[in-house]
Amino acid sequence: MTLTEEELIETITRLTSDRLTEYLAAEIVIPEQSDQGVVYHSIDVARLELACELHEQYDMEADALSMMISLIDQMHGLRAELREVLNAVEAQPDPVRQQLIEVIGTARFRRG
Numbered sequence: 604m605t606l607t608e609e610e611l612i613e614t615i616t617r618l619t620s621d622r623l624t625e626y627l628a629a630e631i632v633i634p635e636q637s638d639q640g641v642v643y644h645s646i647d648v649a650r651l652e653l654a655c656e657l658h659e660q661y662d663m664e665a666d667a668l669s670m671m672i673s674l675i676d677q678m679h680g681l682r683a684e685l686r687e688v689l690n691a692v693e694a695q696p697d698p699v700r701q702q703l704i705e706v707i708g709t710a711r712f713r714r715g
Contacts, residue, residue, distance in 0.1 A: 605635075605642040614648060617655040626654055629665035631672055 612618050626632060631654050632647040643651075653675075654668045663671065692703050 604645050605637070606640075606648070608634075608638070608641060608643070611643045611648065611651070615651050617656060617659065618651055622655070622658070623651070624670070625665040626651060629669040630676075631665065631669050 606614060608623065612620060612623065627634070632643065632650050634641040634647065650672060654665075654672060654692050657663050657668055657671060658665075692700055695703065709715075
């Protein structure tokens, strides 16, 4: 799904043209240049909906929103990587899996 700027603003009711300009300057979203001009994707819609919500609830400026959304992106990335590690551990034979669980558990409590 791709949206033009007009379609984007129609889709996200809290988004105004001025607010979108601020968010673009803060690089909260980076639209794609296509044959039809600048277009936005569903991930951009999600990011902008979150930005609008945070902006309204916490009166956050665009630069702060950019940093917050970047941290959320990093957290999602780490969760995806952790899921891959857990799947790899689960795929191991039982003795290896048990050993990994022990090592991870020991390391976790040692840091605390």
